[in-house]
Amino acid sequence: MDQKSNLNAGKESDRRVALTGFMGVGKTSVARHLANLLRCERLDLDSLIEVSEQRRIVEIIDKDGIEQYRRIETECLKQALDKKSVRILSLGGGAWTTPVNRDLIRGQGVTSIWLDASFNHCWVNISRSRKERPLARNKAAARKLFDERQEVYCLADWHFVVKPDLNSYEIARQIKDEVFS
Ligand code: S3P
Numbered sequence: 261m262d263q264k265s266n267l268n269a270g271k272e273s274d275r276r277v278a279l280t281g282f283m284g285v286g287k288t289s290v291a292r293h294l295a296n297l298l299r300c301e302r303l304d305l306d307s308l309i310e311v312s313e314q315r316r317i318v319e320i321i322d323k324d325g326i327e328q329y330r331r332i333e334t335e336c337l338k339q340a341l342d343k344k345s346v347r348i349l350s351l352g353g354g355a356w357t358t359p360v361n362r363d364l365i366r367g368q369g370v371t372s373i374w375l376d377a378s379f380n381h382c383w384v385n386i387s388r389s390r391k392e393r394p395l396a397r398n399k400a401a402a403r404k405l406f407d408e409r410q411e412v413y414c415l416a417d418w419h420f421v422v423k424p425d426l427n428s429y430e431i432a433r434q435i436k437d438e439v440f441s
Contacts, residue, residue, distance in 0.1 A: 284385035293432035
């Protein structure tokens with residue numbers, strides 16, 4: 261794991277992090293373990309969107325389109341960042357690719373962590389998951405997005421390479437040891 265920037269390096273006790281990375285990399289599970297290890301509050305941006313819209317993400321994207329979805333996502337991100345008690349935020353895989361979202365995250369002094377796994381690793385998880393992902397309905401579309409996004413995920417403060425033999429608990433432990441110490 262390497263630190264690409266220490267602009268947002270705060271004290272361990274008050275550090276807040278946002279997990280980014282491609283669909284299926286395990287952001288939500290890692291966030292859950294990390295919050296348990298640190299005994300702190302976490303929030304999942306996709307869940308917040310579904311609760312505040314009272315609709316599933318797949319319905320929002322399929323009915324209103326991806327641009328409207330991104331607007332809603334930004335509004336919900338603002339709400340999430342305003343909840344100062346939340347220290348662990350798991351983003352949806354596209355949230356970090358919107359420039360205004362990156363500015364909001366950095367502007368609040370939140371440390372961003374890119375969970376970086378191979379496309380095949382993500383695709384296996386996407387295929388097995390019950391979560392419906394309208395932007396990854398077929399492998400070719402998902403692969404294209406994956407390739408396009410690498411250079412944007414790279415802009416995160418920390419880069420964590422997810423090796424295939426690491427489970428989400430072990431990833432959370434390593435993040436705790438390296439980012440929160
Ligand atoms: C998206 C990822 C999804 C969800 C939406 C769009 C994306 O979240 O926000 O379907 O653009 O990569 P996960 O990364 O949790 O699957």
